[in-house]
Amino acid sequence: MILPFLTIASSENRGRGVFTTEPIAANTIIEIAPVIVVDALGRENLEKTLLYDYIFEWGEDSKMAAVALGYISIYNHANNPNCAYDMDFEHETISITTLIDIPVGAELFINYMHPEGPSNDPVWFKQA
Numbered sequence: 001m002i003l004p005f006l007t008i009a010s011s012e013n014r015g016r017g018v019f020t021t022e023p024i025a026a027n028t029i030i031e032i033a034p035v036i037v038v039d040a041l042g043r044e045n046l047e048k049t050l051l052y053d054y055i056f057e058w059g060e061d062s063k064m065a066a067v068a069l070g071y072i073s074i075y076n077h078a079n080n081p082n083c084a085y086d087m088d089f090e091h092e093t094i095s096i097t098t099l100i101d102i103p104v105g106a107e108l109f110i111n112y113m114h115p116e117g118p119s120n121d122p123v124w125f126k127q128a
Contacts, residue, residue: 001032002070006108017076017107024102030083031096033070040064059089068094078109080118085110 011017043065058066113121
């Protein structure tokens with residue numbers, strides 16, 4: 001499920017990102033996407049490819065990986081994001097929920113290192 005007013009567009013200094021064409025209220029689930037779960041060996045192989053920057057650590061021990069479908073892998077990182085994500089290991093999905101009211105045209109961000117929201121934990125890439 002992806003709400004119909006989400007769109008992918010160019011994000012300054014970040015490649016592509018997810019944006020909204022309508023205002024969104026805080027605490028709105030805007031996307032629920034299935035994932036493809038990859039075992040620990042498969043994760044090692046994926047980490048040697050371009051997909052390294054797009055996969056999610058997966059499982060209670062974080063040894064597996066998940067390749068998210070939908071727009072999930074296009075959301076950009078922010079230390080103080082306007083969205084959070086939740087990984088549902090049982091149903092093999094990731095959902096995105098807004099943390100604040102979001103205006104028309106805004107880019108939607110998640111924190112790659114802290115699913116629930118704000119964190120200054122270091123990331124593995126140079127931030128824009």
